Amino acid sequence: MSAPAPARPTTSGAAPLPASFARTLRFELVKLIAQWRIRVILLCCLLAPGVFVAATGQQTSLPADTVFGRWMALSGWAGPLVVLAFAGVWALPLLTSLVAGDVFAIEDRLGTWRHLVVTVRSPRRIFAAKALASLIVVLTLMIAIALSATLGGLLGVGSHPLVGLDGHMFGAGDVAGRVLLAWLVVVLPTLAYAAIGLLGSVTMGRSPIGLLLPALLALLVQVVQMLPLPAVVRLALPSNTFLAWRGLFTSPAQTGPIVVGLVVSLAWVVLATALAYRLFVRRDFTDLTNDGSARRIAVGGLLPLAALTAVSVAAVAVLTPVTGSGITRATLQDSLSTSFSRLYVLQTAQLHRPAVTEAAMQTASTCTKGGLAATSTTSTTSAADAADPTQTGPGNDWRCIVSWHTPGTTFVGQATFQLDVTPDGRYVADGDGPKEVNGSFPIHTAQGDAPNPLWQFDGLVDLLAPHR
Amino acid sequence: MQDRAIRARGITKSFGEVVALDGVDLDIPTGTVHGLVGPNGAGKTTLLGMLLGLSSPDRGELEILGCPVRQDLAVPDGVAGFVDGPGLYPALTARKNLRAVAALRGYPAWSVEDALGRVGLSDVADDAVRGFSLGMRQRLGLAAALLGDPRLLVLDEPSNGLDPAGKRQVHGTIADLAAQGTAVILSSHRMDDVGALCSEVTLLATGRVVFSGPLSKLAAESGDLDYRLLTSDPTHARSVASAAEEIALLDGATDDDAFVVRGAVPAMDRLGAELVRAGIALRELAPVTPPLEAAFLALTGDTPSETPSETPSDEDAR
Ligand SMILES: Nc1ncnc2c1ncn2[C@@H]1O[C@H](COP(=O)(O)OP(=O)(O)OP(=O)(O)O)[C@@H](O)[C@H]1O
Ligand SMILES: [Mg+2]
Numbered sequence: 009m010s011a012p013a014p015a016r017p018t019t020s021g022a023a024p025l026p027a028s029f030a031r032t033l034r035f036e037l038v039k040l041i042a043q044w045r046i047r048v049i050l051l052c053c054l055l056a057p058g059v060f061v062a063a064t065g066q067q068t069s070l071p072a073d074t075v076f077g078r079w080m081a082l083s084g085w086a087g088p089l090v091v092l093a094f095a096g097v098w099a100l101p102l103l104t105s106l107v108a109g110d111v112f113a114i115e116d117r118l119g120t121w122r123h124l125v126v127t128v129r130s131p132r133r134i135f136a137a138k139a140l141a142s143l144i145v146v147l148t149l150m151i152a153i154a155l156s157a158t159l160g161g162l163l164g165v166g167s168h169p170l171v172g173l174d175g176h177m178f179g180a181g182d183v184a185g186r187v188l189l190a191w192l193v194v195v196l197p198t199l200a201y202a203a204i205g206l207l208g209s210v211t212m213g214r215s216p217i218g219l220l221l222p223a224l225l226a227l228l229v230q231v232v233q234m235l236p237l238p239a240v241v242r243l244a245l246p247s248n249t250f251l252a253w254r255g256l257f258t259s260p261a262q263t264g265p266i267v268v269g270l271v272v273s274l275a276w277v278v279l280a281t282a283l284a285y286r287l288f289v290r291r292d293f294t295d296l297t298n299d300g301s302a303r304r305i306a307v308g309g310l311l312p313l314a315a316l317t318a319v320s321v322a323a324v325a326v327l328t329p330v331t332g333s334g335i336t337r338a339t340l341q342d343s344l345s346t347s348f349s350r351l352y353v354l355q356t357a358q359l360h361r362p363a364v365t366e367a368a369m370q371t372a373s374t375c376t377k378g379g380l381a382a383t384s385t386t387s388t389t390s391a392a393d394a395a396d397p398t399q400t401g402p403g404n405d406w407r408c409i410v411s412w413h414t415p416g417t418t419f420v421g422q423a424t425f426q427l428d429v430t431p432d433g434r435y436v437a438d439g440d441g442p443k444e445v446n447g448s449f450p451i452h453t454a455q456g457d458a459p460n461p462l463w464q465f466d467g468l469v470d471l472l473a474p475h476r
Numbered sequence: 477m478q479d480r481a482i483r484a485r486g487i488t489k490s491f492g493e494v495v496a497l498d499g500v501d502l503d504i505p506t507g508t509v510h511g512l513v514g515p516n517g518a519g520k521t522t523l524l525g526m527l528l529g530l531s532s533p534d535r536g537e538l539e540i541l542g543c544p545v546r547q548d549l550a551v552p553d554g555v556a557g558f559v560d561g562p563g564l565y566p567a568l569t570a571r572k573n574l575r576a577v578a579a580l581r582g583y584p585a586w587s588v589e590d591a592l593g594r595v596g597l598s599d600v601a602d603d604a605v606r607g608f609s610l611g612m613r614q615r616l617g618l619a620a621a622l623l624g625d626p627r628l629l630v631l632d633e634p635s636n637g638l639d640p641a642g643k644r645q646v647h648g649t650i651a652d653l654a655a656q657g658t659a660v661i662l663s664s665h666r667m668d669d670v671g672a673l674c675s676e677v678t679l680l681a682t683g684r685v686v687f688s689g690p691l692s693k694l695a696a697e698s699g700d701l702d703y704r705l706l707t708s709d710p711t712h713a714r715s716v717a718s719a720a721e722e723i724a725l726l727d728g729a730t731d732d733d734a735f736v737v738r739g740a741v742p743a744m745d746r747l748g749a750e751l752v753r754a755g756i757a758l759r760e761l762a763p764v765t766p767p768l769e770a771a772f773l774a775l776t777g778d779t780p781s782e783t784p785s786e787t788p789s790d791e792d793a794r
Binding site: 125 | 491522525528529530531549550551552553558559560561562563564565566567568572576577579580581582620
């Protein structure tokens with residue numbers, strides 16, 4: 009041959025080297041970023057949360073259904089947490105669907121597998137590069153959402169202390185760290201969805217079901233979360249981690265569900281990625297008709313994941329003290345007493361009344377479920393009551409009487425709260441009198457008018473709290 | 477440098493029940509353009525994919541550029557090309573598509589501009605491939621294959637979708653490469669393309685080689701051809717033809733004064749001479765079906781989708 013061939017990297021007959029991993033990864037990123045869809049999503053992630061948080065902070069009607077929603081006008085740190093609560097339900101699974109759920113399937117749609125395989129010469133590297141590229145893009149989108157929501161909150165409302173889910177007031181610096189930690193906690197469950205996206209993308213090829221797998225799973229999980237499942241099942245699902253971060257906003261933090269959630273999410277990430285990898289490297293790249301089959305996705309994907317769920321349930325049951333719904337009368341009463349005392353101290357300070365302390369109040373609560381008349385004088389529950397199966401579990405029919413001592417007097421104050429407890433352990437306490445304690449009235453504070461902290465507040469029962 | 481780019485012996489490849497390649501032998505010297513033809517499903521793409529390393533033979537020996545190939549993705553450097561259409565990313569520009577290949581395979585950056593120029597796409601190098609016509613994609617696919625200065629170029633239906641000018645350019649590029657010593661193997665459904673480009677051709681039918689050799693030999697395989705004759709005196713000419721030895725007059729309805737006869741080349745030579753002797757002027761004498769196409773049809777059976785038992789065996793080809 010006459011033409012000079014300086015381009016040829018190896019000599020004639022040498023075994024071919026696969027393309028370097030760094031270059032393969034770079035190419036995968038270039039391909040992802042070149043897609044309009046990804047660019048539009050990134051733009052939305054950068055703008056939408058910030059605008060939402062900043063705008064909501066100026067409103068009078070706040071999304072109180074979501075945790076921290078009622079604080080959005082008072083602290084800029086509530087915004088990123090409300091966005092996190094929203095995102096965990098839909099946005100993050102959907103993002104992973106659109107990124108990881110498509111990263112393999114797109115080559116099927118474009119018919120570029122043969123080209124890619126021949127050029128890179130290593131299906132393993134292609135898999136690793138695609139997985140890492142989608143991980144990078146998913147993380148970038150998450151960071152964009154978190155940054156946008158935080159900036160929206162800080163610029164729109166400002167960095168102010170935030171009341172936690174047990175009435176504890178977290179200082180601005182403390183809460184900043186916890187917000188960051190909360191977003192870090194949901195990285196792993198988001199990656200679990202991403203791994204399922206990879207699996208769907210590998211198994212289903214051109215079929216759109218692969219793309220939708222994480223979104224479908226998110227939908228399924230939403231339905232499951234609404235069912236009155238035992239806490240052990242709830243905690244063993246990766247979606248639980250999208251709720252568990254709330255435990256960072258109590259004092260002391262409820263770390264049990266977070267640890268369980270992280271371990272479960274990690275197991276999902278590892279298993280789903282390993283399954284996707286196995287299916288991918290066994291694939292026949294000369295076959296153009298890779299449309300996936302119901303059987304393949306069932307045997308190669310869903311069955312092992314169902315098995316993992318079963319193992320997780322068993323592990324949580326054995327390794328943690330969880331029983332039943334995880335919500336008992338005792339845990340609820342404890343949680344309410346703590347929240348009430350702390351918020352009462354806050355209210356007293358806001359109203360410039362003589363200072364009280366939590367300890368001096370000796371607050372106690374008595375809760376009953378299902379319209380039973382609360383026996384107002386007993387502040388402790390008898391063993392018989394605790395065992396009563398009707399006096400346990402979630403529901404919007406909990407009614408509690410809180411009593412406390414006013415320091416320096418013999419007067420015992422009493423207030424009634426209506427509690428709506430959801431199966432995930434979160435509750436909303438709604439003041440039901442007397443009006444002077446937990447009625448709806450504004451309080452003038454340094455940051456403007458704030459609602460009475462005891463009127464309505466959020467609480468969180470630790471599903472993994474040791475039972476008495 | 478070895479003088480044989482490809483040496484294949486008894487290559488067999490099955491996909492489940494389907495035998496895509498069945499004992500294929502193939503020899504391709506460097507510096508030649510080799511055509512691979514055959515009906516749909518004959519195994520052309522499977523064979524070309526194997527040469528690119530996409531799959532490896534179930535049985536048989538395959539040697540590419542002097543290296544024995546026994547595994548997937550183990551073909552030596554210096555092999556390039558595409559099967560079943562070029563692999564291109566529509567969201568990227570032409571240049572970025574090529575740059576990606578160059579980066580992944582470690583080719584220098586200048587090779588991208590060089591390849592774009594060779595296929596005539598320099599002007600649209602910064603346009604997204606999304607808007608490219610089929611012909612432009614084929615040319616870009618060829619450019620991608622040229623990046624590493626290959627010594628074996630494998631092209632699956634490279635002239636698909638090309639307009640006459642594009643085809644001429646692609647053919648020119650391929651011929652230049654062959655002149656520089658690159659071996660080219662290409663498949664095509666168009667016998668005229670094969671005739672224009674290739675010196676040798678292999679004809680596959682349901683996974684078997686039914687012919688392999690120079691084009692001139694393939695034309696001879698066509699057997700008796702049908703010829704259309706247009707003369708100055710149709711009636712007289714017809715009677716001369718019907719009386720001629722080893723010539724069959726076909727009833728085939730022709731719209732004008734022409735008629736169709738069937739015969740081998742020597743018999744046709746004699747008929748021509750007789751017509752002239754009888755004072756009849758020959759205005760047109762042409763095969764109804766071009767010889768290469770006729771040979772293709774004769775060797776593979778008239779309809780491409782025939783059952784294996786009806787396709788000619790190797791003996792028929794000889
Ligand atoms: N990966 C695969 N899995 C199963 N069957 C396959 C696979 N690849 C090819 N085949 C089968 O092998 C046979 C040969 O296919 P191939 O694509 O090589 O034919 P071809 O000559 O390129 O046809 P065409 O002219 O239509 O492009 C066909 O019957 C095809 O269905
Ligand atoms: Mg083909």
